[in-house]
Amino acid sequence: MAQTQTGITQVIQSERKRLLIEATITAINEHGLSNLTLAKITGHVGMTAGTVSFHFDSKESLLLETLKFVAEEFEHEINLAIDNSDHDAGMRLCSLIEANLDARVSETRKVAVWYAFLSETRTRKDYQEICGDRDKAYYKKIRELCEQIVEEAGKQNLVSADILADGLAGMLDGFWSDILFSGDSFDRENAKQRCYLYLANVFPWRFPLDQQSFEKKNTEAPSNLEALAPQSSEQIIYTLPSWVYNNHAFFEQEKDLLFMSSWQLVCHVNDLPEVGSYVRYDMFNERAFVIRDKDDKIHAYQNVCSHRAHTIVQNQAGSCPGRLTCPYHGWTYSLDGKRIGISDSETFREHDKNQFGLKRLDLEIYLGFIFIRYRPEGPTVAECFAPVAKEFKAYRTEEMHAVDSKVYGGSQFWTEVIDIDWKNGLENYVEDYHFSMGHKGLSALMKPEYDREPLPNGVCRLSHEMHDAPRNNWSAERYRKLLPEFEHLPDNMQKRWTYYTLFPNTFFDMFPEQMDFMQMIPLAPGKMLLRSRSYALPDDSRTVNAVRYLSDRINSRVQNEDNVLCAEVQKGLHTSGYEYGILSDKEVLVKHFQDWIRKRVPVSRLLEPPQIGA
Numbered sequence: 001m002a003q004t005q006t007g008i009t010q011v012i013q014s015e016r017k018r019l020l021i022e023a024t025i026t027a028i029n030e031h032g033l034s035n036l037t038l039a040k041i042t043g044h045v046g047m048t049a050g051t052v053s054f055h056f057d058s059k060e061s062l063l064l065e066t067l068k069f070v071a072e073e074f075e076h077e078i079n080l081a082i083d084n085s086d087h088d089a090g091m092r093l094c095s096l097i098e099a100n101l102d103a104r105v106s107e108t109r110k111v112a113v114w115y116a117f118l119s120e121t122r123t124r125k126d127y128q129e130i131c132g133d134r135d136k137a138y139y140k141k142i143r144e145l146c147e148q149i150v151e152e153a154g155k156q157n158l159v160s161a162d163i164l165a166d167g168l169a170g171m172l173d174g175f176w177s178d179i180l181f182s183g184d185s186f187d188r189e190n191a192k193q194r195c196y197l198y199l200a201n202v203f204p205w206r207f208p209l210d211q212q213s214f215e216k217k218n219t220e221a222p223s224n225l226e227a228l229a230p231q232s233s234e235q236i237i238y239t240l241p242s243w244v245y246n247n248h249a250f251f252e253q254e255k256d257l258l259f260m261s262s263w264q265l266v267c268h269v270n271d272l273p274e275v276g277s278y279v280r281y282d283m284f285n286e287r288a289f290v291i292r293d294k295d296d297k298i299h300a301y302q303n304v305c306s307h308r309a310h311t312i313v314q315n316q317a318g319s320c321p322g323r324l325t326c327p328y329h330g331w332t333y334s335l336d337g338k339r340i341g342i343s344d345s346e347t348f349r350e351h352d353k354n355q356f357g358l359k360r361l362d363l364e365i366y367l368g369f370i371f372i373r374y375r376p377e378g379p380t381v382a383e384c385f386a387p388v389a390k391e392f393k394a395y396r397t398e399e400m401h402a403v404d405s406k407v408y409g410g411s412q413f414w415t416e417v418i419d420i421d422w423k424n425g426l427e428n429y430v431e432d433y434h435f436s437m438g439h440k441g442l443s444a445l446m447k448p449e450y451d452r453e454p455l456p457n458g459v460c461r462l463s464h465e466m467h468d469a470p471r472n473n474w475s476a477e478r479y480r481k482l483l484p485e486f487e488h489l490p491d492n493m494q495k496r497w498t499y500y501t502l503f504p505n506t507f508f509d510m511f512p513e514q515m516d517f518m519q520m521i522p523l524a525p526g527k528m529l530l531r532s533r534s535y536a537l538p539d540d541s542r543t544v545n546a547v548r549y550l551s552d553r554i555n556s557r558v559q560n561e562d563n564v565l566c567a568e569v570q571k572g573l574h575t576s577g578y579e580y581g582i583l584s585d586k587e588v589l590v591k592h593f594q595d596w597i598r599k600r601v602p603v604s605r606l607l608e609p610p611q612i613g614a
């Protein structure tokens, strides 16, 4: 019984000590250290000065215990957060930030205690003993994690982990002083985002490239467009910032993170009509071609000789029915990619000729169209188009042949170099907000109501129907009047134009009488190559030819109008007067595209280009 009584007494005493410490934290926050009296402390907890003396030898000892309590709690929470996170240094650093800015650890009252004691610390050995080593251990932990991130990337000679760690620690300290002044109105999420933004700036290889680590924590990757833009609201959808449309470092990231693993459309299978027919496809510094072999099989190769890297096929399209011969030293390859001959072979040492054939690329044929990709990552073309496959298949594109439009200038693939960034071009293509303002001719033919469908795997579907009786436009009126019924199409597709987009840069325009593909191939920041070709089912009737001519006429005008609009936008993006804009609900596919980019190239969330290692 006596033992139980002692236990209860201990619990009560310990609870009273805790309450007194809590009261001291509150009192320091309200009055500071120099004006602090025992009465001000006990007033917060309804105890007497005698109670303080009973539990603590003196006011001084109560103050020391309070500092110790706050310091130990901070140390414990930081260590716990790091220990509970992945072993990965980046994740640990994120956990440290989260713990540091956690509302419990950096509560305004506790921050006030830190700052109150800080000014006294240099002259007080006892204060130094409580905080000094813990402070050192905390900063050391930040430095170690930064060092690990730098070392893992082998960048010790390029980046000073110490300086970057000091930057982060300084930032966190700065936020603590903001907490002191702002109190409850301090925006912790904004502060965390700024820390992640800092990490993305100084360790761009770690944070932008590992989006998953942010997703695991269920937090968005760094975004100062969301965090810093004025009047931030969930309803507002911001565009990409203007710098990404005209930045060389970003252009390199686009190549690596958006294009190398993307599907690129080379041509239609019927563009390779015979053995040895080939079509070449160039993108950034990469060169490729597809070719039909003797067994009717289609192959995709890097267009580079295994000897000393000369290009193998020189023209955009052509035929090499027998073998492929490199024009530099005459090495020859079979159509299925094997090296079959070298000139002056006796001058080479013995080697495995199989190692020196043509390098293959990933290839997929979807509904008649040949796609290649440099890195075999991600879903197939068929998987991407699965949500629209039924409708797409109804057009019977596999049976189509090229129809070389008179309007577009004759034969082969139509190309045009324009001073427009490919993203600017794509954004124009997937939104109809500018439809009635920018395309009077098209508006005469087509209704302004669009289906706008953002689909998974970087696909969009945009679709609209014709007016029953178009007026005030010669081409539109005649097109609508002459357009016949097509047996292969269901009713709801007879008078409908539908556009599919496959990110990053491929479009299919589906009309009842024909279709075309269009590509926006980046050449430089703010410069791209448009590449296109039209296809149709065999039908040489006068009516269908006239309808195709009229549809080309309407669409070539739309293309010219879009080029003028986009060129003006491009110039605007280069001015100092535009940083970013907002999107309407009619631009939902622009958002879909920009989200796709933001996910893959997280620096696109920054209002300004990163300064280090972008």
Ligand code: FES
Pocket (backbone or CB within 6 Å): 305, 306, 307, 308, 309, 310, 326, 327, 328, 329, 330, 331
């Ligand atoms: S580079 Fe092709 S044969 Fe030498």
Ligand SMILES: [Fe+2]
Pocket (backbone or CB within 6 Å): 428, 429, 434, 438, 439, 558, 562
């Ligand atoms: Fe347009």
